[in-house]
Amino acid sequence: MSEIASLFKEHEFNERWFWETYEELVEKYDGFFIAIYKQKVIDYDKSPGELRRKILAKGLKLSEVFVEYVSKKPLEFIL
DSSP states (O other): OOHHHHHHHHHHHHHHHHHHTHHHHHHHHTTEEEEESSSSEEEEESOHHHHHHHHHHTTOOGGGOEEEEEOSSOOOOOO
16 A cells, blocks of 8 residues: 555544544543544644644654544634
8 A cells, every 4th residue: 555545544544533532532632632643642732833843753744643623612713
């Protein structure tokens, strides 16, 4: 399997795990950005930039990690 196909597959697994465990995640990480790698939360932060720094400090590539914001309240966007 090519590296790109492997990254997409891992991203899909991580995203699915995120939504399947969302209720548990929101109880622990409400208001944080979380980084998921191999179906585990590896770090979290209020700042996406700081979370990025933490991911890179672990020696991981950003393309290997699924990052999402967790919130009990739905996000609202003004366009």
